[in-house]
Amino acid sequence: MLIFSPRPVHWRPVPHLLLGALLLAGCARQSSAPTLQVFAASSFTDAFQALETAFEIDHPGADVVLSFAGSQVLRLQIELGAGADVFASANAHHMQTLIDQGRVHDSRIFARNALTLITPLDNPADIQQFKDLPRARRLLVGTEAVPVGSYTAEVLRRSAAVLGHAFAAEVRARVVSRESNVRLIRAKVALGEADAAIVYRTDAAATDRVREVPIPPALNVAADCLIGRVEGGALPALADRWTGFVGGNAGQRILAQHGFVVDR
Amino acid sequence: MSAGLTRRWPTLLVALPMLFLLALPVLALLLSSSPTDLAAAVDHPLFLPALSLSARTSLISLAIVLLAGTPLAWWLAAAPPGRSRTVELLVDLPMVIPPAVLGIALLQAFGRGGLMGPVLMGLDLQIPFTTSAVILAQVVVSAPFYIQSAAAAFRRVDPDLLLVARTLGESRTGAFLRVSLPMALPGMVGGAALAWARSLGEFGATLLFAGSLSGTTQTMPLAIYTALESDVRVALALALVLGGAAVLVLVALRAVPGLWARQRSRGGPT
Secondary structure, rough: OOOOOOOOOOHHHHHHHHHHHHHEEEEEHHHHHOOOEEEEEEEHHHHHHHHHHHHHHHOOOOOOOEEEEEEEHHHHHHHHOOOOEEEHHHHHHHHHHHHHHHOOOEEEEEEEOOOOEEEEOOOOOOOHHHHHHHHHHHEEEEEEHHHHHHHHHHHHHHHHHHHHHHHHHHHHHOOOEEOOOOHHHHHHHHHOOOOOEEEEEHHHHOOOOOEEEOOOOOOOOOOOEEEEEHHHHHHHHHHHHHHHHHHOHHHHHHHHHHOEEEOO | OHHHHHHHHHHHHHHHHHHHHHHHHHHHHHHHHOHHHHHHHHOOHHHHHHHHHHHEEEEEEEEHHHHHHHHHHHHHHOOOHHHHHHHHHHHHHHOOOOOOHHHHHHHHHHHHOOOOOHHHOOOOOOOOOOHHHHHHHHHHHHHHHHHHHHHHHHHHOOHHHHHHHOOOOHHHHHHHHHHHHHHHHHHHHHHHHHHHHHHHHHHHHHHOOOOOOOOOOHHHEEEEHHHHHHHHHHHHHHHHHHHHHHHHHHHHHHHHHHHHHHHHHHHHHO
């Protein structure tokens, strides 16, 4: 037996109330104080959080809101009209696409990142140096669609030339997952579910739950990190001050502390 | 019945906002892809391995959910309310917990460092990053949908009918198979369709527990996510293909109880 049956209801205010509630919910966002929306690649998470703190001390009254995701997801959000003031990309291609579309201005390289090998703290596959990588039974890498994945592919191409094609083929055969989020890859290594992973140096530097095994400089890459002002942002002057701060002495010092390679 | 219609339009007005919210994104998805985009998606190297993996894993998951979930649903329907309520809460939990967290929980249950880790290591079984992990994640997230719906269907079976069947000489199993099961079937099929759809769309737990490797663990939702990183249009078209396939199967499943009923009524009086 049905207890509630959908009967015709002669009560009209309901749809109006619903619509009203929806409209109110939509408007609520507008009322807060102006904030600088910074869209940054997830590999910048820890460094940018430290930069935010320092910037807000230097600029009382300025409120920086950081939004982290993969560079390509951020690019998509900006293309679809998300209200960003600043875009920081882990890869030149996505930045260049937005510049070509006229959506980002004054882009520049603010730091460089490199790749590194990480293992769980107990290092179950006993990987002491990069050459030992084929010992890993489960290796995680980034998918080639994301910057870290294309850099990893480059490192493997170089290692094929230096350490032999057999080495590179063996390493590729150990890959159990190609993922798009470096932090997720790191978490799986920290949990001990993978024997090794190739991630950014900055990701390894930001945690003490994984062990770092350096990649020889001859095989490694220099990943450009770019920052620029987004067209149509609400606070262009503050956006320029933020990018200036990131490229200035204080900003560069913070970036270096987080594992980035900086010029000064 | 024009009188019925005029009395119904206020109901429609109240129902409209929800309908609008549900239909608009689907419409936008439909409009987003041109036939060339769809062709490009079907030609995409990730497409076929992902579609076949999704089809295989979601069907195996459904079989496991039906086989292992039906007894639990039956027990829930028959158990005294006090006891069943606690178990029901447990069954509902995977619906409430975010799938990504479920993925971590699965790692901590079946991973190397997990609760079952030593046992699985002893058997030389590795679950994370394998197709089994995909299936396991799908079973955990989808089973509640089937179990709830099947339990509700079993509860609606009149106990007097079972009593009559027993007095007519049926065993307990016979009464279950010949009375409860056919009567609860529409509800079970509905729950199975929901569970299958949930498995097909499963993303978060799979990404964490199984990872993403084309042909092994990369199901359609994961392929769509990966495509999103390189080409949005391919991702949208892939999503459209997945949605289309799902609609076909769901319509077919909805039709099954009707066909079943017609066949039974043709077979003789019930």
